[in-house]
Amino acid sequence: MGLIIYLDGEFVPEEQAVVSVFDHGLLYGDGVFEGIRAYHNRVFKLREHIIRLYESARTIGLDIPITMPEMEEVVLETCRRNGLRDGYIRLVVTRGRGDLGLDPRKCPNPTIFCIAASIQLYPEELYEKGLELVTVATRRNLPEACNPRVKSLNYLNNIYAKMEANLVGAPEAVMLNQEGYVAEATGDNIFIVKNGVLITPPPYAGILEGITRNTVMEIARQKGIPVEEKLFTRHDIYTADECFLTGTAAEVIPAVKLDGRVIGDGRPGKMTWELIHAYRELTRVDGPVIFREDERSMNCAG
Template sequence: MGLIIYLNGQYVPEEQAVVSVFDHGLLYGDGIFEGIRAYYNHVFKLEEHLVRLYESARSLGLNIPISKAEMEEVVLETCRRNNLKDAYIRLVVTRGRGDLGLDPRNCPTPTIFCIAASIQLYPDELYERGMELVTVPTRRNLTEASNPQIKSLNYLNNIFAKMEASLMGAPEGLLLNQEGYVAEATGDNIFIIKNGVLITPPPFAGILVGVTRNTIMQIAREKGMPVEEKLFTRHAIYTADECFLTGTAAEAIPVVKLDGREIGSGRPGEMTWELIRAFRELTKVDGPLIFKD
């Protein structure tokens, strides 16, 4: 049995969930999205995801025709219709149907759809032994061009980097910004730990400010761990004590090698695992309930 998809005010079988070939989300990548997780009957950090969705829309000049409260119910009801208490949710808003020109003024009505399904980005053993990164040739988008803080449908920058990492035999790639500072991975934020301090690139380095990133930083502060957002180069990763990535799909995953160089002991670090365990505990209680009974 297929999935039930929310599409423009209706819940329809996936085979009926179709958009126009004139939709500017398809033609030009003109739209935004959020990847959201549900755990243990809770939609994790839903409010934070919706805030970012609506901020991305405002930055694009895209008017979402329903309120955040209504959008929250869309997400919850999509999970209910698919009888899912644990899920990966993809919420998408496009500019909508227009013509073959670029002008968004010719797209009067945005397209909204929501998918709730399952996802496993990396195998379990990769979390246990840690993953390897490689630095890819593609640089992160300029903030003055296509700002990475907008979670847009135009994902070619990330896709190019993912292709390059795969061609080099690595599961994930590291993107630098135009100045050569560390930005992020193809779909995740990056953290290092050095002398007990948790360090991550600041938003102006050219990153998407991740919901999981912010959650990990909050957990670290609550544990009394110093947290710094500052620019750093690959040298800081090569010489770090520990390293890990964060993202909605990946959650938090240890990194043990970059460009063939072992990081720290070459094994997932204790402080990393302390943060991962605390994050996993938080997923059991945070967020609105899907099923109230």
């Protein structure tokens, strides 16, 4: 049985969920999106994801034709239609149908669609053993050119870096900014631990300000762990006590090697594990409920 997709105000079978070949999201990557997780019958950090979606849209001058509360309900209802209690949600807003020119004024009606399905980015063994990372030549987009803080449909910068990682068999890559400072991975934010302090690049380093990133920082502060947002280089990763990545799909995943250099003792560190467990506990209680108690008898997947 196929998925049910939300598309411009309707819920349709996936084979009917089609957009125009003249949609500028397809032609030019002109649009924004969010990847969101559902855990234990709740949509995790839904409000934060919706706020970021609308902020990204505002930055590119895209007027979303429904309100934020209405968009939240789109996400929840898409999960319900697919019986999804645990899984991954992709929410997309494109500039909409236009002509073959660039002018966004030719696109009067944005396209909105929402997909709720399953995802597994990394096998569980990598959470136990840790990732081996490589630094790639592709630099992170300049904020003055295509600001990484906008979660746009144009992901070629990340895809180039992912291709480089694939060529050497690495599951993930570290991207530097134009000044040579560490920015982020191809799909995740990066953290290091040094002398008991949790450190991550600041937004101005050229990163997407991740929802998971911010959540982990909040958890750490609640636990009394010092947190710093500051610039650092590959040297600081090589000499760190611990390293891990964060992202909606990846959650919190340890990294134990970069460019052949062992990080710490080559195993996921104590602070990393503490944050992994705390993050997973938070997913049980944070976010709006998908199915109410009176709907528990429904036959639901996930």
